Structures are given as structure tokens and as C-alpha cells.
Amino acid sequence: MVAVGAFRARCTRTSPRVGSAGRASLLAAMTGLALACGGQDTSGFEASASLEQDAPLELSSQSQAVMDEEARWGGGNKATPVGLALEVDNGKGVPLKVKAGQTFWVNQIDLRASINATVDEGVNGLRQNSDFLAAGWAGVRLEDEEFVGLSNADGTFTRRRFYRDAAWMKVTSLFTVEPVDARGILTGPPVLLNIGSEESRRTERDDFFIRRLRAIQWARDCRSLTDCTGARAFEEEALVELRNAYDHAKKQTLTFTSQTKGLRLRWSLRPFAPYYIPVTQVNSPAYDYGFGIDIKALTAPRKDGTYAPGSDVTFQMTLKDGKGKPLHPAGSLPLYSEVALPGAPGNPAGIQYYQAFFDPTATYYRRKHRERMMMTQLIGPAQDIKPIRTIIDLEAFLDDSQDVQTLATPARDGVYAQFKIFPSANKLFGGAFFPNEGRWDAPVSDTWTYKLPADAKPGTYLVTAKSRRVFLGEDIPGSRTIEIQVGTKTHTEARLTTGPCNSCHSKGGELGTVLHGNDNRAACASCHAPLGFELEGPIFVRTHFIHSRSNRFDAPLEKCSSCHLDKETTQRTSKAACLSCHKSYPESHVKSFGPIESMYVGGGRESFQQCTGSCHKTHPGSGL
Numbered sequence: 001m002v003a004v005g006a007f008r009a010r011c012t013r014t015s016p017r018v019g020s021a022g023r024a025s026l027l028a029a030m031t032g033l034a035l036a037c038g039g040q041d042t043s044g045f046e047a048s049a050s051l052e053q054d055a056p057l058e059l060s061s062q063s064q065a066v067m068d069e070e071a072r073w074g075g076g077n078k079a080t081p082v083g084l085a086l087e088v089d090n091g092k093g094v095p096l097k098v099k100a101g102q103t104f105w106v107n108q109i110d111l112r113a114s115i116n117a118t119v120d121e122g123v124n125g126l127r128q129n130s131d132f133l134a135a136g137w138a139g140v141r142l143e144d145e146e147f148v149g150l151s152n153a154d155g156t157f158t159r160r161r162f163y164r165d166a167a168w169m170k171v172t173s174l175f176t177v178e179p180v181d182a183r184g185i186l187t188g189p190p191v192l193l194n195i196g197s198e199e200s201r202r203t204e205r206d207d208f209f210i211r212r213l214r215a216i217q218w219a220r221d222c223r224s225l226t227d228c229t230g231a232r233a234f235e236e237e238a239l240v241e242l243r244n245a246y247d248h249a250k251k252q253t254l255t256f257t258s259q260t261k262g263l264r265l266r267w268s269l270r271p272f273a274p275y276y277i278p279v280t281q282v283n284s285p286a287y288d289y290g291f292g293i294d295i296k297a298l299t300a301p302r303k304d305g306t307y308a309p310g311s312d313v314t315f316q317m318t319l320k321d322g323k324g325k326p327l328h329p330a331g332s333l334p335l336y337s338e339v340a341l342p343g344a345p346g347n348p349a350g351i352q353y354y355q356a357f358f359d360p361t362a363t364y365y366r367r368k369h370r371e372r373m374m375m376t377q378l379i380g381p382a383q384d385i386k387p388i389r390t391i392i393d394l395e396a397f398l399d400d401s402q403d404v405q406t407l408a409t410p411a412r413d414g415v416y417a418q419f420k421i422f423p424s425a426n427k428l429f430g431g432a433f434f435p436n437e438g439r440w441d442a443p444v445s446d447t448w449t450y451k452l453p454a455d456a457k458p459g460t461y462l463v464t465a466k467s468r469r470v471f472l473g474e475d476i477p478g479s480r481t482i483e484i485q486v487g488t489k490t491h492t493e494a495r496l497t498t499g500p501c502n503s504c505h506s507k508g509g510e511l512g513t514v515l516h517g518n519d520n521r522a523a524c525a526s527c528h529a530p531l532g533f534e535l536e537g538p539i540f541v542r543t544h545f546i547h548s549r550s551n552r553f554d555a556p557l558e559k560c561s562s563c564h565l566d567k568e569t570t571q572r573t574s575k576a577a578c579l580s581c582h583k584s585y586p587e588s589h590v591k592s593f594g595p596i597e598s599m600y601v602g603g604g605r606e607s608f609q610q611c612t613g614s615c616h617k618t619h620p621g622s623g624l
Contacts, residue, residue, distance in 0.1 A: 083107025085475035093277030136167035207249035209509030290322015309456035350471030377526035381459025458487030494522035536600035561623030575602030
């Protein structure tokens with residue numbers, strides 16, 4: 001989603017393959033570099049280099065994610081390793097608080113360098129005056145461009161330009177993470193991580209499932225959604241995003257001793273200038289690591305265990321740590337102003353809310369893992385679940401008469417769907433529009449009510465909650481899906497027309513770990529509807545866009561059968577379906593349907609309309 005201003009207005013290519021012996025020799029080489037630059041000797045420690053991999057996790061249908069989730073919440077004692085999230089902004093490590101004596105693996109690294117400019121120079125300023133200036137910028141090129149859908153507070157608009165292929169993005173990168181004491185002396189074995197390069201294919205030697213290296217230019221005072229002539233407010237960013245460590249990388253662990261006061265983070269592209277991340281250890285935190293979500297229906301069903309069409313059903317959500325301890329008192333959640341505002345103390349239990357007002361995100365290109373939206377959804381009946389193409393406008397978010405938004409109806413969309421944001425959308429987004437009304441200080445309940453339509457089709461309905469927790473160095477998503485029966489005791493299943501996702505999403509990159517931590521793909525469509533100010537919401541748009549831009553997807557893009565299970569699922573053609581993957585189309589299409597205006601969906605609201613049924617019955621090379 002978009003920034004607060006919008007809401008207030010309405011060198012060389014190298015091999016990425018580094019084996020066990022390679023890790024040891026690279027660590028020795030980097031140790032030599034460290035010593036030459038006054039760093040500390042690591043010769044007393046042995047680098048972990050295990051590359052063992054487990055068998056892929058098989059995904060089943062919608063029922064997989066309604067199992068008892070306590071078994072996978074995490075938590076435990078100090079010897080149980082925990083995923084650690086590291087961040088560096090403009091050369092400065094963001095301080096960490098961690099549980100004293102805890103053992104970690106590195107699960108996430110975010111590096112960012114930025115400068116401001118008053119002229120449109122692309123990202124040229126980053127190669128002259130930024131933390132990444134010496135990384136190597138030869139070959140950088142513009143890849144994609146997209147405007148933010150809403151205007152800024154002063155009536156101007158924001159354009160985003162996304163750049164790739166700089167030398168530092170194309171060369172294999174390595175990171176070394178060293179626990180050190182107050183004098184910079186190692187307090188334990190360092191960890192060496194191989195991230196490959198932006199253009200290298202996914203291999204068993206990569207250490208992170210998600211690896212994104214890119215640069216972005218923001219123009220924040222454009223005169224319209226198509227014209228930035230005269231703009232003078234530019235920001236240029238370089239970003240490294242690494243997350244979701246593979247299983248073999250999780251075996252490389254760091255244990256913090258009482259002497260550990262920081263982490264020294266060395267990047268192979270700037271070996272003589274390591275970053276330093278201060279560390280504070282907390283002896284007896286009030287909560288444990290790990291994250292889970294419980295949902296229960298407070299409204300009892302009928303005697304036969306079903307709910308009648310037209311019923312109001314109230315639910316309650318409880319966020320818990322890895323040992324099952326609630327992260328908030330029953331009945332309430334923390335205030336938005338306590339958690340998310342810049343400078344706010346934050347929630348001690350690590351509960352998170354939507355952050356993109358202050359740290360803007362962009363699908364695939366910028367920090368979607370840091371958006372941190374908390375929300376729930378209802379969708380059903382399961383047998384009718386499909387993508388929602390009805391566009392939800394901002395007015396629905398700002399409607400003070402309702403805390404729940406209806407996204408889809410059976411008559412209009414063939415399925416019923418509602419969602420609820422925490423805090424409620426009229427408080428969350430309304431607080432950005434009307435900052436003096438105290439909406440971000442309003443109480444936040446952990447209960448909500450969904451209304452089943454009077455014409456609800458009998459079947460199984462899915463209720464899902466998703467959130468994110470950031471607690472003592474751990475940054476993880478969580479989700480939970482439960483089922484309710486509406487109008488019938490007969491259980492119904494969603495027909496999933498794509499898969500198997502675990503061909504790639506495995507060994508640390510499972511759907512139950514990445515994104516929202518949700519391996520139930522039937523429970524995605526309701527949250528992921530197109531929004532009037534963010535049209536790229538639907539899963540088919542995001543899946544096409546991400547897989548067509550990522551070099552990690554190693555199947556031919558034209559081979560639809562890599563993901564689609566039958567030919568019929570490729571025949572609902574629209575701008576959104578086609579141009580979320582294709583970057584161009586024939587001149588005849590330009591004349592008939594207009595030029596491509598959006599890198600995500602091709603155009604505007606019309607992008608979700610079905611093209612004529614006589615076109616595109618087949619896709620060359622589809623395999624279907």
C-alpha cells in the first residue's frame with residue numbers, strides 16, 4: 001500500500017556455487033582481509049558449512065492450515081535456535097535487543113542506502129555519494145516504472161522507478177556475521193552466508209530463499225499520474241533484501257555469550273568497511289520467541305453445528321508466543337499510536353500494525369515483509385472460491401458506519417467475502433486522512449463480527465487471520481485458518497487450479513514460512529482483492545509479476561503448465577492477467593485497448609474486465 005501523504009490527500013558475472021570447502025576457504029580469505037584492516041582474528045573458530053537438505057514439504061488442500069498450529073509456533077529454550085533479523089540503514093546498524101544467551105541463525109538481512117536529490121538523475125547519485133558508492137554501478141538500467149495511485153497531501157503524485165543490473169547486483173555476494181565484545185574481539189564462531197547474485201538461478205548453495213538486490217528512484221512531486229516534468233523532490237535508494245534462510249543455512253548458528261555486545265557484518269563487496277550492529281541482551285523477557293494465532297467463534301452455531309444464512313457471527317483472535325502465552329489481554333489489542341508511529345515505544349510483546357505510511361512498500365520491489373498489516377477474512381463457500389475482481393475503493397475503508405468491509409457477493413463475484421483490518425480501516429486509514437481526530441489513539445478490539453448473506457450458498461467457509469511479530473531480534477509472520485459450516489453439515493473443499501507450489505517453495509521457503517506464513521492457498525483471495533488505490537492486489541497478479549521478474553523462478557515463463565493444472569484456468573484473459581507477466585503487447589492491442597500504463601495490471605480499472613471470449617484460447621508454449 002502507499003505512503004501517508006497519499007492518504008491524507010485522498011561487474012562481472014561469477015558463479016554462485018560455493019560448497020563446503022569453498023565456505024572454509026572464503027572464510028579464511030575474509031579473515032585475512034579483516035586482519036589486514038585491523039579486524040579480529042577468527043582462526044580459532046570453525047565455520048559451519050553443512051549443506052544437507054530435507055525432503056520437500058508436501059502441501060495438501062485447504063485443510064492443511066486448519067490443523068493445530070501450536071506444534072509449529074516455535075519458542076522453547078535458549079538452545080533452540082531462533083531466526084535473527086538484521087538491519088543496516090545508511091551504514092549504521094539498527095540496534096538489536098535479544099534474549100540473553102540465545103542461539104540464532106540469520107534469517108533476514110536488510111541493507112539500505114539513500115540520498116535526496118533535486119534533479120532527475122535516476123540513481124546516479126548513489127554511485128557518487130552513498131553507502132553503496134564503491135559497490136560497483138556499471139550496467140545499471142531502468143527495469144520498471146509505476147506511479148502511486150493516490151495523490152500526495154499537496155495534490156502532487158509519486159512516481160517509482162525500479163533499477164536492476166548494476167555490477168554489485170550481478171556479482172556473487174557473501175556476508176559474514178561475527179559476534180563481538182565491546183573491544184571488537186570475537187565471542188563465538190562467525191557465520192558465512194552465500195547469497196548468490198540477483199541474476200543467478202536458485203541453487204542448493206544459496207542460503208536465502210528470497211534474495212532481492214535493486215535500486216529505486218522516488219519522485220514525490222509529480223504534477224500528474226503521468227507527468228513528472230519540473231519535479232524537484234527525489235529520493236534514490238539501494239536495497240539488499242535477504243530473508244527466509246534455507247534449512248542448510250539454519251544450521252549455521254550464533255550463540256550470544258555474556259560478553260557479546262554487537263555483531264560485525266561484513267559484505268564481500270565492501271570488505272574493508274564492516275557494519276556494526278549494537279546488541280543488548282535481556283535476561284528474563286516477559287515473553288518467549290515464536291508466534292501463533294488462535295481464532296474462535298464466540299457466536300454458537302445451531303444444534304447441528306452449522307450457521308444459518310443471514311447470521312451474524314462474532315469471532316475473537318488471540319496472538320500468542322511460542323509457548324502459547326497470550327501477547328495481549330483478552331478483549332483488546334494495543335493502540336496504533338503505541339505500536340506503529342515513528343518514535344512510539346512499540347509493543348513489548350512485538351505485536352505489529354500496518355507500517356507502509358512510514359516505510360512504503362512495493363510488490364516484489366520493496367519491503368513487502370515490512371508492511372505488517374494485521375487483518376482477518378471470511379470467504380466461502382470453499383467450492384466456489386476464486387479470485388475477486390471487484391475493485392474496492394478507498395471510500396469503503398473510510399466508512400465510519402462499518403468496521404468490516406464486504407468484498408465479494410455471490411451475485412456479483414460467485415463467492416462471498418468480507419475482511420477486517422486491525423485497527424479498523426476507518427481508524428487506520430482515517431487516521432492518515434484526518435490526523436487531528438485521534439483515530440490512531442482509538443481502542444482496538446480483538447473481536448469482530450462477520451455477517452453471512454441471506455443467500456449464502458451452503459458449504460464450508462474459511463476464516464483466516466494474519467499478522468506479524470517483531471520480538472527481540474525475531475521478525476516472523478503468522479496466520480491461522482478455521483472453518484465454519486454454513487447451511488449444511490457437509491464439508492466442502494476449494495478446487496485449487498494451480499500448483500504444486502512446493503516444487504520451488506521448500507527446504508526453508510515453504511508457503512507456511514514465507515509471505516504471511518500461510519500454506520492454505522484457498523484462504524488468500526479475500527484479502528487479495530484489487531483496491532482502487534492499489535490495483536495489483538489479487539494473487540494471480542502478484543504471482544505473475546513476481547515470478548516473471550525473479551530469476552529464481554527457473555521454468556520457462558511461457559510454460560503455463562508449470563503452475564496451471566488445466567487449460568481452462570488460462571482462458572480468462574484480461575489486461576491484469578496478461579500484462580502482470582508480459583511487458584508488451586502488439587500494436588494492434590495498443591490501438592484497441594490503449595498503451596500499457598501499469599507494470600502490474602497493464603492499465604486502470606478496466607484491467608480486470610474479461611477480454612472477448614474468442615481471443616487467447618491457447619498460449620504458445622503453455623504445455624496445456
